[in-house]
Amino acid sequence: MLERDGRDGRTEVTFVLPAGTPPGPVGDFNEWKPGTRELTPRPDGTRAVMIAPAAAASHSFRYLAAGDYWFNGDIAEGRPDGNSHLTT
Incomplete structure (x- = not known):
């Protein structure tokens, strides 16, 4: 899930996942x-x-979970290159 909030002329985006799904640490949007x-x-x-x-x-993005498991966001627009896409 993505949460958006506009502040001081900028868009803040919060990436949210359920606890433990997938298990282990998950990173996001980090080049x-x-x-x-x-x-x-x-x-x-x-x-x-x-x-x-x-x-x-x-922006294109994917999540990276433990065990080198890459996956896309469930609400973001899918892309032909296999990544999720976010427009701010």
């Missing part, structure tokens, strides 16, 4: 560098990370 940004637990049991990407831009 394909594993371990750079990891989703952290929230009080409601979900895991999340917030980023503030460049305004009015298109």
